[in-house]
Every structure is written in structure tokens, then in C-alpha cells.
Amino acid sequence: MKVGVLALQGDVSEHVSALASAMRSLGISGSVVEVRRQPQLEGLSALLMPGGESTTMAKQMLRFGLTEPIAEFAKSGNPVMGTCAGAILLSSKIVDRKGPEEVRPLGLIDISVRRNAFGRQVDSFEKPLTVKGLDSDFPGIFIRAPRIEKIGKHVESLATLNEEHVMVRENNVMALTFHPELAGDDRVHSMFLSMIKP
Numbered sequence: 001m002k003v004g005v006l007a008l009q010g011d012v013s014e015h016v017s018a019l020a021s022a023m024r025s026l027g028i029s030g031s032v033v034e035v036r037r038q039p040q041l042e043g044l045s046a047l048l049m050p051g052g053e054s055t056t057m058a059k060q061m062l063r064f065g066l067t068e069p070i071a072e073f074a075k076s077g078n079p080v081m082g083t084c085a086g087a088i089l090l091s092s093k094i095v096d097r098k099g100p101e102e103v104r105p106l107g108l109i110d111i112s113v114r115r116n117a118f119g120r121q122v123d124s125f126e127k128p129l130t131v132k133g134l135d136s137d138f139p140g141i142f143i144r145a146p147r148i149e150k151i152g153k154h155v156e157s158l159a160t161l162n163e164e165h166v167m168v169r170e171n172n173v174m175a176l177t178f179h180p181e182l183a184g185d186d187r188v189h190s191m192f193l194s195m196i197k198p
Contacts, residue, residue, distance in 0.1 A: 001023075001028055001029070001030030001031075001045045001193075001196065002030055002031050002032075002033060002043055002044055002045055003019055003023075003030065003031075003032050003033070003044065003045055003046045003047070003048070003193070003196075004032075004033050004034070004035040004040065004041065004044045004046070004047045004048070005019065005032060005033070005034055005035065005047075005048045005050060006035050006047065006048065006049045006050060006057070006061075006066075006070075006086070007034035007035055007036050008036060008052075008056075008057050008060035008061065008064070008066075009052040009053060009056050009057050009060060010050040010051050010052020010053070010057065010084075010085060010086075011050045011051050011052065011083075011179065011181050011182070012034060012050055014050075014181035014182060015048050015050050015083075015181045015189075016032045016034065017181075018180065018181045018186050018189045019032045019048065019186075019189050019192075019193070020032050021186040021189070022186040022187075022189035022190040022192075022193050023193065025186055025190055026190055026193060026194070028193065030045075035047065035066075036064065037064055037065075037066070038064070038065050038066055038069045041066075041069055041070070041073055044073070044078065045078065045079075045196045046078060046079040046080065046081075046192065046193065046195065046196050047070065047073060047074075047078065047079075047080050047081075048080075048081050048082075048083075048086070048192065049070075049080065049081070049082040049083070049085075049086030049089060049090065050083055050084075050085070050086055050181070051083045051084030051085050051086060051143070051179055051181075052084070052085045052086075053085060054085040054088040054089055054103050054115060055103050057085055057086075057089060058089060058103040058104065061089075067106070070106065071106050071107075071108065074090075074106070074108045074172065074173055075108075077171075077172050077197075078172060079172045079173075079174070079192060079195035079196055080108065080172065080173050080174070081173075081174040081175070081176070081192045082173075082174070082175050082176070083175075083176045083177075083178070083179055083180060083181070084143070084144075084145060084146065084176070084177060084178070084179060085146075086175070087111075087113065087146060087148075087175035087176055087177055088103065088105065088113050088115060088146050089103070089105055089106055090105065090106055090108045090109050090173060090175050091105045091106075091107070091109060091111045091112065091113045091175065092105060092107045092108075092109065092110050092111060092112065092152070093105065093111075093112040093113070093150075094112075094113055094114075094115065095112050095113065095114045095149055096114050096115055108173045109155065109168065109169075109170045109173040109174075109175050110151065110152025110153075110154060110155050110170055111148050111150065111151050111152065111155060111165075111168060111170075111175060112148070112149045112150040113146045113147065113148055113149065113177075114146060114147045114149055115146050116144050116145075116146065117145065117146055117147030117149075124141075124142060124143040124144070125142055126139055126140065126141050126142070127140045127142070127161055128140065129159045129160075129161060129166065129167070129178070130159060130160075131158055131159045131167060131187075131188065131191075132156075132157075132158045132159065133158070133191060134187055134188075134191075138159070138180070138183065138185060138187060138188060139183040139184075139185060140159070140161065140166065140178040140183075141178055141179045141180075141182045141183060142161075142166075142177065142178050142179070143179055145166075145177045145178060146177050147164065147177065148164065148165040148166065148168060148175070148177060151165055151168055152170070154170055154171075155168050155169070155170045156168065156169045156170070158174075159176075166178055167188075172195060174191075174192060174195070176188070
């Protein structure tokens with residue numbers, strides 16, 4: 001198995017480490033690779049899109065010709081997970097998008113998001129989350145987090161905070177507004193890996 005982490009900007013090394021840990025926990029043999037160019041998508045079983053700065057990431061994806069190939073990768077049924085900025089890029093609508101030059105989301109999961117809705121860096125916080133499928137709370141670390149304002153009828157909510165969706169899934173695409181790679185707990189990454197079809 002080969003799993004990719006989009007490595008244009010953001011928490012790349014933390015996700016690589018968390019995925020490698022999750023593979024060991026699940027007894028899966030394979031590798032985690034950093035993806036910067038289209039050919040590196042070849043042969044991947046799944047792709048993770050990390051947190052970072054959504055505008056910068058979107059511009060880099062366009063620059064290196066990754067936007068359409070990532071969309072096709074997901075539409076082919078391969079698991080894709082986006083955290084924070086990654087969730088923004090996967091969404092169907094960015095409600096605070098200002099104009100055509102702004103980030104155009106990939107539309108791979110039927111959610112509407114608002115960027116930085118939980119405040120600035122100084123407003124970062126951690127809260128225990130009840131995640132569907134996990135037997136105990138998961139540390140939810142929120143840093144300049146987006147807000148999922150609306151989900152489509154086929155989107156499953158996997159975790160909420162104050163009645164707001166913070167982790168959702170639609171078929172093979174999962175989006176989180178928090179940072180599981182910083183939690184020192186690989187269970188969310190294990191959930192992602194379990195989405196890979198043998």
C-alpha cells in the first residue's frame with residue numbers, strides 16, 4: 001500500500017508520521033509518500049490533504065497541474081481526507097469566497113465552509129471529541145479552523161462540537177476542521193486507512 005500526503009504547504013511531516021504510525025497500528029505494510037507533482041499520484045491507494053493556507057495550496061495545485069488529477073483521483077473512488085485547509089479545498093462551496101481570483105473548491109464533498117471561522121491563531125483551542133467509530137474521545141485541536149456551515153443529505157457527520165459538524169464523510173471523501181496529526185493519537189488516520197478497498 002502507498003498513501004500520499006499533498007506536500008505543497010502545511011502540516012506535511014506530521015501527517016506522514018501519523019499515517020506511518022497508523023499503518024503500524026493496523027499491521028499494514030506500505031509507505032507514505034509526499035506528493036508535489038502529478039506523476040506522484042500514480043499507484044496511490046489514498047491521498048491526504050493537510051492543513052495550511054488554503055489560498056496558497058490552491059495556487060500551488062494549479063501551478064503544478066494537480067487540481068484536475070486530484071479531483072479525478074477522488075472521483076475514481078480512491079479515499080481522500082482533508083484537514084482544515086484541506087477540508088476547505090475539498091468542499092463544494094466556500095461561503096466567504098470573494099471573487100473569481102479566490103480559491104475555487106474541488107467540489108468533492110457536499111459541504112459549505114467558512115474559513116477561519118473559529119478565530120485567529122491566538123484563538124486556537126483543544127476539545128475532546130466523540131468520534132463515531134472510536135471507543136473513547138479524540139483530542140480535537142482547532143487552529144484557525146474553518147466552520148462547516150451546511151452539509152448535504154448524503155454527507156455523514158462523524159463528530160460535532162457544540163452541535164456543529166467538525167468531521168464529515170461522503171462516500172470515499174472525509175473532511176475535518178481540526179488537526180488530528182497534532183494529537184499524538186493515530187486513530188483518525190487509522191479510520192482513513194480503513195477506507196482503502198483491498
